[in-house]
Amino acid sequence: QAQALGPHLPAGRRVEGTCKQGRPGCPSPPALAGLTEDEDVRAMLRGSRLCKIRSRTWQKERLYRLQEDGLSVWFQRRIPRAPSQHIFFVQHIEAVREGHQSEGLRRFGGAFEPSRCLTIAFKGRRKNLDLAAPTAEEAQRWVRGLAKLRARLDAMSQRDTHTWIHFYLHRADSNQDSKMSFKEIKNLLRMVNVDMNDMYAYSLFKECDRSNNEWLEGPEIEEFLQRLLKRPELEEIFHRYSGEDRVLSTPELLEFLEDQGEDGATLAHAQQLIHTYELNETAKQHELMTLDGFMMYLLSPEGGCPEPAHTCVFQDMNQPLAHYFISSSHNTYLTDSQIGGPSSTEAYVRAFAQGCRCVELDCWEGPGGEPVIYHGHTLTSKILFRDVIQAVRDHAFTLSPYPVILSLENHCGLEQQAAMARHLHTILGDMLVTQLLDSQNPEELPSPEQLKGRVLVKGKRLPAARNEDGRILSDREEDNEDEDEERGGGGPRPSRSPRSCRPLAVYCWASRLRTPAPCPQPRPQPCQVSSLSERKAKKLIREAGNSFIRHNACQLTRVYPLGLRMNSANYNPQEMWNSGCQLVALNFQTPGYEMDLNAGRFLINGQCGYVLKPACLRQRDTTFDPECPGPPRTTFTIQVLTAQQLPKLNAEKPNSIVDPLVRIEIHGVPADCACKETNCVPNNGFNPRWGQTLQFQLRAPELVLVRFVVEDYDATSPNDFVGQFTLPLSSLKQGYRHIHLLSKDGASLSPATLFVHICIQRS
Known part of the structure; x- marks a missing residue:
């Protein structure tokens, strides 16, 4: 078969083109592939003078220009002594909004027409970039151009490594003469995070130096890069199935798919994969797959580790709200510390962009009869x-159509409560749920499907609790008073007084749940919601585990971080999910493993913010107890093989190379929680190899989250975080898979990947 294809079989991936210096064979950067003739992108490459707006008085014009890598935007700013240059990366952009669609532009952009304005919102804690262009057309060029670049980046995979490395090749060519000395090659290796032994590097250099003149140029550079980018572990797998002819026939590809554990693999499916991923047209016509096509398939989303079907809404969305984990935020208005950080409507927009469906509003009396949030x-x-309510109206359903819950922490008097109710009605209109959907079943919670596009208010329906001086207590303060009583510090019972917002809490009436839990209640009250601090929730889990689960099978429970977490740190949400708590509220502005778990939990089901709880947490008569889950039922085995193109952690130190190790963390019921790690590979973040097998015995696999973590080993201080990826075990595909790593803020670290083999054996 290979002979029949003859010279048509590619020896290696080549993307032809010319670089800025006209060097033949140097490709367009991966993010610009197919976009170099696009007028919007060309305008961005030329640059624009845009006005950055930070306040009414701080509005400064700067030059912004897309860099030739297609991955970053360069801008210049003036400081008193000298101009400084900065960049931001396209992959860190969360959204680009047109017009006055940010808090900053609504407050300070009045002098600029909305058609000239745009907002670049970033992932993580970085502030928005509010800009005004000289003309509406120039603003549109940046809006459209950034959209195209972001779409291109989303479509990129490891198959673009060949073009990615050419970007570093261009930077390593210090005198831009299209030739590479050994010193320049060593510089290139350090740039891509590999500290190769000098003797080995030089021997590789000399093997490619066909002209024997101590320079690499043209085809010699290509040969060096091809050797550098070889994936021996993929070649070995490919040859195991392809045999001596070194191409995969359709039956051979089907055999590989069956060994991978691909459900429903057929010859027709194997043919479809060849036509989708094979690069060589002659091979495609003969229904054959070359090594290049095989690599492209394994690096695609279809060949990746998450189950592709789970990237869409695939679960039953017609069950009561209490049957779902619901992505929930605490102190949503904060962008930083809860002691002195700024509050912003942008924090709500960002939470919705991450799939959040329950946001918190701490409401206090403000001047001029207008309630404020802080x-x-x-x-x-x-x-x-x-x-904030306007931000809910404009952004709540951008990512997900399923209902949003507004958790009101109400500290307002009757007059400003009336103002709150008025704003909810007039701004949200028909979005707001103001009456039962089914008056025949008033005690039944509706489903997410029934509540699509609707907003629920969580608040009190009964008279409000007050403290000794008559001030209204919020749910959280009441809960704290309960805990004081439990510790022996009780006080006088609060008096009661009606409040005007109570009719809006239709399905989410705030109610108190004492310790130990009176569960299961004689008559379940599905429309009641209890708010518990993490401390009180842990006490319930410890003292009334199964009863608490039965309670959560029919009623909503919201858990929030202790007020003592002054730096807005988070607690481990897995403990609360194990007991069926639906609204496990976290500080979305604080990155860490807790938010990684939250992102992983809600990565599936189309990232809609609702995930159906396992059956054992939905049955009112369940016997499940997370503290006693029974014997092991699943063996999870993972072989950590290699990693590719890990990012440098300190760009300011070019000689600093990552010493990577991989840790696999299991988050589930206490008996399942475990972590195991590989050895570290010294001085190689480019293509480290491990080949180590890690195994776990699992008792409640339906609750397990698997977190893949890469760290830079340090013998004298804590390891540095490199990247991670988290997802439920139930959405993890078996076989040979690439794990596409994410940063602390959840941004893609493409082309950084782990290559692993996964086996899940269920007894």
């Missing part, structure tokens, strides 16, 4: 309640 009795800044 972290009470602290130095955090204040935002208007009505502005």
Whole structure:
């Protein structure tokens, strides 16, 4: 078969083109592939003078220009002594909005027409970039151009490594003469995070130096790169199935798919994969797959580790709300610390962009009869309640159509409560749920499907609790008083007084749940919601595990971090999910393993913010107890093979090379929680190899999250984080898979990947 294809079989991936210096064979950067003739992208490459807007008085014009890598935007700013140059990366952009669609532009952009304005919102804690262009057309060029570049980056995979490395090749060519000395080659290796032994590197250099003149140029450079980019582990797998002819026939590819554990693999499916991923047209016509096509398939989303079907909404969305884990945020208005950080409507927009479906509004009395939102009795800044409700109206259903819950922490008197109710009605209109959907079943919670596009208010329906001086207590303060009583510090019972917002809590009435839990209740009250601190929730889990689960099978429970977490740190959400708590609220502005778990939990089901709980957590008569889950039922075995193109952690130190190790973490019921790690590979973040097998015995696999972590080993201090990826075990595909790593803020680290083999054996 290979002979029949003859010279048509590619020896290696080549992307033809010319670089800025006209060097033949140097490709367009991967992010620009197919976009170099696009007028919007060409305009961005030329650059634009855009006005950056930070306040009414701070509005400065700067030059912004897309860099030739297609991955970053360069801009210049002036400081008193000298101009400084900075960049931001396209992959860190979360959204690009047109017009006055940010808090900053609504407040400070009045002098600029909306058609000239755009906002670049970034992932993580980085502030928005609010810009005004000289003309509406120039603003549109940046909006359209960034959209195209972001779409191109989303479509990129490891198959673009060949073009990715050419970008570093261009930078390593210090005198831009299209030739590479050994010193320049060593510089290139350090740039791509590999500290290769000098003797080995030089021997490789000399093997490619066909002209024997101590320079590499043209085809010699290509040969060096091909040798550098070889994936021996993929070649070995490919040859195991392809045999001596070194191409995969359709039956051979089907055999590989069956060994991978691909459900429903057929000859027709194997043919479809060849036509989708094979690069060589002659091979495609003969229904054959070359090594290049095989690599492209393994690096594609279809060949990746998450189950592709789970990237869409695939679960039953017609069950009661209490049957779902619901992505929930705590102190949603904060962008930083809960002591003195800024409050912003942008924090709500970002939470919705991450799939959040339950947001918190701490409501306090403000001037002019307008309630405000902030972290009470602290130095955090204040935002208007009505502005937050407008942000809910404009952004709540951008990513997910399923219902949003507004968790009101109400500290307002009757007059400003009336203002709150008025804003909810007038701004949200028909979005707001103000009456039962089914008056025949008033005690039944509706489903996410029934509530598509609707907003629920969580608040009190009964008279409000007050403290000794008559001030209204919020749910959280009541809960704290309960805990004081439990510790022996009880006080006088609060008096009661009606509040005007109570009719809006239709399906989410705030109610108290004492310790130990009175569960299961004689008559379940599905429309009641209990708010518990993490401490009180842990006490319930410890003292009334199964009863608490039965309670959560029919009623919603919201858990929030202790107020003592001054730096807005988070608790481990897995403990709460194990007991069926639906609204496990975290500080979305604080990155860490807790938010990685939250992102992994809600990565599936189309990232819609609702994930159906396992059956053992939905049955009112369940016997499941996370503290006693029974014997092991599943063996999870993972072979950590290699990694590819891990990022450098300190770009300012070019000689600093990563010493990577891989840790596999299991998060589930206490008996399942475990972590195991590989050895570290010294001085190689480019293509480290491990070949180590790690195995776990699991008792409640339906609750397990698997977190893949790569760290830079350090013998004298804590390891540095490199990247991670988290997802439920139930959505993890078996076989040979690439794990595409994410940064602390959840941004893609493409082309950084782990290559592993996964086996899940269920008894």
